[in-house]
Amino acid sequence: MTVTEKNGAVIVEGVKDFDLDHIFDCGQCFRWERRDDGAYLGTARGRQALMSYDSSGQELTIYGADKDDFEEVWRDYLDLDRDYGAIKAELAAGDPVMSRAISFGSGIRILKQEKWETLLSFIISQNNNIPRIKKCIESLAQTMGRPSGEFMSRQFYSLPDPERLAGASVDDLAPCRLGYRARYLIDTARQVAEEGLESLERLGTEEVSSQEAFDALLGYCGVGPKVANCIALFSMNKLDRFPIDVWVRKVMHRLYGIEENDMKRMAAFAADNFGHYGGIAQQYLFYYITHCKEI
DNA sequence: GCCCAGGAGAAGG
DNA sequence: CCTTCTCATGGG
16 A cells, blocks of 8 residues: 655555445445545545545545545544455355345445544434435534534534533524434433543543443443444444344345344344454445345 | 334333 | 333435
8 A cells, every 4th residue: 555645635556445435325424425426525533535536546545635634544544454355255255145245345444433423423313314314413513513624615514522512402403403312412412521532432442342332332312222333333443343223134134034123133143153343244234235226 | 195214212011 | 121102304
């Protein structure tokens, strides 16, 4: 992987197992949007960027970033130092269903997102659909957040920090159209503000096990098993977490023959067959069932 | 109009 | 412990 800088952009060569559509449209993140040319414009970790990828040359271009930005943020955010080729081979071995899912979503990577943002995002996600989740998050940023910079003729906003949201009322959040979830956000923000953001950050460290992080996340209002698994997987590097939503239930039933409401058996099946990469396996399955027309 | 969405909290068994 | 009901909103 070689990194060069060219008039306001970073060019990364030798990026394998990578596809922007797979990464940004597999339901793990909500603040990137696809342009007609296939590039993605969005924001993460307080920065803005435009990303394009040339698959024939295995070349990733990040506009609005220099080498320092790449080393400080984007290399880690995009999980570029992980060998997904090896992970895919391990998951696909002896599993024709997973093999199909992997070849369909071969460029998926698990982004390393901010914990507070991911906590908010997936509380909003409950009993909601992805287009509306994106609208809610954008609206929350514009209503309660701060301007984080202008890029590509667009003004971007950060999400409100825990203290700001803790001081808000349900009426303050009314413009965001969050429905009954507004109360959950405020309640959780108060808890995080009281505990300190460090206690949330600590859950993402090596010293906190996957199970411990999961249990701790269940303590926030609006966070149940599915949402806790998403937060642990998408922002805390707990790659064995296996979130089970309506889509995963469908795919586990249709392709693996597990009874559709038997969540315990699904979780056990994932632990037995996908092991410490259960969360990555889940993303291949989720992308497969939500995007493949002939399944 | 209708069903549904990356579900969880509350109430009642 | 498990099952059922309810929740606000708008996409398709």
